[in-house]
Amino acid sequence: MSNRLGSQTLTFSRRPRVLSSYTLVGPIEGKGPHALDFDEILPDDVLGQKTPEKTERLMLEMAVEKTLRHRNTKSEEVHFILAGDLLNQITSSSFAASTYTIPFLGIYGACSTFAQGIGLGAALLQGDFAEKVLIGTASHYQTAERQFRYPIELNVQHISSNHHTVTGAGAALLGFGDEGPQISYATFGHIVDMGLKDAHDMGSAMAPAAYSTIKMHLQDTGRSLEDYDMILTGDLGKQGRKMLRLLLEKDGLKGLERLQDGGSQIYSEGQKAGAGGSGAACIAVMALGYGLNMLKSAKAERILIVATGALLSALTVLQGETIPCVAHAIAFEA
Amino acid sequence: MSNRLGSQTLTFSRRPRVLSSYTLVGPIEGKGPHALDFDEILPDDVLGQKTPEKTERLMLEMAVEKTLRHRNTKSEEVHFILAGDLLNQITSSSFAASTYTIPFLGIYGACSTFAQGIGLGAALLQGDFAEKVLIGTASHYQTAERQFRYPIELNVQHISSNHHTVTGAGAALLGFGDEGPQISYATFGHIVDMGLKDAHDMGSAMAPAAYSTIKMHLQDTGRSLEDYDMILTGDLGKQGRKMLRLLLEKDGLKGLERLQDGGSQIYSEGQKAGAGGSGAACIAVMALGYGLNMLKSAKAERILIVATGALLSALTVLQGETIPCVAHAIAFEA
Numbered sequence: 032m033s034n035r036l037g038s039q040t041l042t043f044s045r046r047p048r049v050l051s052s053y054t055l056v057g058p059i060e061g062k063g064p065h066a067l068d069f070d071e072i073l074p075d076d077v078l079g080q081k082t083p084e085k086t087e088r089l090m091l092e093m094a095v096e097k098t099l100r101h102r103n104t105k106s107e108e109v110h111f112i113l114a115g116d117l118l119n120q121i122t123s124s125s126f127a128a129s130t131y132t133i134p135f136l137g138i139y140g141a142c143s144t145f146a147q148g149i150g151l152g153a154a155l156l157q158g159d160f161a162e163k164v165l166i167g168t169a170s171h172y173q174t175a176e177r178q179f180r181y182p183i184e185l186n187v188q189h190i191s192s193n194h195h196t197v198t199g200a201g202a203a204l205l206g207f208g209d210e211g212p213q214i215s216y217a218t219f220g221h222i223v224d225m226g227l228k229d230a231h232d233m234g235s236a237m238a239p240a241a242y243s244t245i246k247m248h249l250q251d252t253g254r255s256l257e258d259y260d261m262i263l264t265g266d267l268g269k270q271g272r273k274m275l276r277l278l279l280e281k282d283g284l285k286g287l288e289r290l291q292d293g294g295s296q297i298y299s300e301g302q303k304a305g306a307g308g309s310g311a312a313c314i315a316v317m318a319l320g321y322g323l324n325m326l327k328s329a330k331a332e333r334i335l336i337v338a339t340g341a342l343l344s345a346l347t348v349l350q351g352e353t354i355p356c357v358a359h360a361i362a363f364e365a
Numbered sequence: 366m367s368n369r370l371g372s373q374t375l376t377f378s379r380r381p382r383v384l385s386s387y388t389l390v391g392p393i394e395g396k397g398p399h400a401l402d403f404d405e406i407l408p409d410d411v412l413g414q415k416t417p418e419k420t421e422r423l424m425l426e427m428a429v430e431k432t433l434r435h436r437n438t439k440s441e442e443v444h445f446i447l448a449g450d451l452l453n454q455i456t457s458s459s460f461a462a463s464t465y466t467i468p469f470l471g472i473y474g475a476c477s478t479f480a481q482g483i484g485l486g487a488a489l490l491q492g493d494f495a496e497k498v499l500i501g502t503a504s505h506y507q508t509a510e511r512q513f514r515y516p517i518e519l520n521v522q523h524i525s526s527n528h529h530t531v532t533g534a535g536a537a538l539l540g541f542g543d544e545g546p547q548i549s550y551a552t553f554g555h556i557v558d559m560g561l562k563d564a565h566d567m568g569s570a571m572a573p574a575a576y577s578t579i580k581m582h583l584q585d586t587g588r589s590l591e592d593y594d595m596i597l598t599g600d601l602g603k604q605g606r607k608m609l610r611l612l613l614e615k616d617g618l619k620g621l622e623r624l625q626d627g628g629s630q631i632y633s634e635g636q637k638a639g640a641g642g643s644g645a646a647c648i649a650v651m652a653l654g655y656g657l658n659m660l661k662s663a664k665a666e667r668i669l670i671v672a673t674g675a676l677l678s679a680l681t682v683l684q685g686e687t688i689p690c691v692a693h694a695i696a697f698e699a
Contacts, residue, residue: 034493110373136485160369
């Protein structure tokens, strides 16, 4: 029996599970409405490191270490680590992974990296290539600002459609067992580029990618939005969230009230975080924190995580290129 | 039966094949000793584009397009495209992939990216997640120089341990069929960081990673070096190649004369290319060109490609960090 369903969806009949996970966020995220969903709120966003890049790496190491410790898993039991981040050449991930002798697979999908990792990790489990895999990602407001935008010291004012990169990290240990949320499907998206070029409004650029992947997921699996208690998109923010809703509404889909967006919800209105959160850590901590907590507390039986990524670079923006976007969807079941 | 062998090796009993592939290189690579192994030698390294980044992207698109055309394959028949490159946020790959509606999985392993893609692609086939997958990668001397080193216009003199980034692209269509080289094993390496910091001598930094992955591959599969007609490492260059040989010699391994290095061999001595070639395209064109030609012409029955990657960034170098390295090995059989 094929493990592919329709044209873009992987199906996991062996039901790999999230055996353990760990989410940590910075102090600003710790003041947001989802503070209680995260495992740890850091006292500051420096952690005694000399550069924010070192802090980002350390956060990822902490998330991985605590994910392993939570189930008393030794790193030798883990067959692969799939990790990625926003930094050039995904150095936070490769430096963090260099702590272990676990085979390393670097992945990149901007803010969709986490879902790509979960999907590929589940495939390695379903395909009997591994018994345990680790997925990790991290981002930091300061590393992203100086790489993609302006040096923090300039104190450039943000506009309302700007996203605020989440400082945090998330890691998940996937494997088989009796406990933990199950992964039933992964729908990997193709790239959608509607020709938008405004790097200060990535939500609008990403919404059509989320739309495309959600539609494909429903078509491939034969499910409807109403089959999910929550569809949690990643980092669309206030503009992108509206646009996605409009696109789905046009198709006459029911269950739009089940749509939530990790980026729009991680900060409160009073925090003045523009369009909302973004960064590789955003959907990771929202999915592993808020999303899985919904399943664990029986508030939801099935959720769909739709992580979106804007695949631009600082250079492509300067060269006047458009913003290619992608979205990957993962179905988790209690 | 598990599809994993030992601790780091995936085994592909269904024997996915390279159904078609395409390699193209720039004019300098076209003057090297392996010119006849490549499918196309470009007349110049600009291709009428306004920036070298656009040229790099175009080369990848050409390689993918010609790989598909070679077997009259429509892009709709391809289930996933796995691609990566050296540019920040792997933009050559995501922009090239935006031409298609094939689900896109971005990968990053620096100059080892190609082997990571082949290994993951073969796993998606073996695991019955796909029937056809595309793997692609590209690099360009000018984009790499200005991103990692100095603007070309400065004409900074290179030292002898410097690598010369290969201008070129390679793509491969993997699937099942009656023809084409088979993929039997993929050994994914863990990160090896011996504390070296000299970004002008990446060969020495990468050699221990190649050593680690080769040793693991032999241990996992029960094979010896002599079971391969050629072991083609990627981009170690003159320094790294020597170091790898010394490390393997110390272990008393036989068959060291079968070791070749893609980076050391892509340019001739007279081309003054320092330690040799590097870049994501280097091992891709050498493996798909030189390596597969050896199999197709029955000069070899089995080859092992060991692609190495130095996972540094311009920023980690400036911040005084070490160079974490990785190597992934793929066994091809006639």
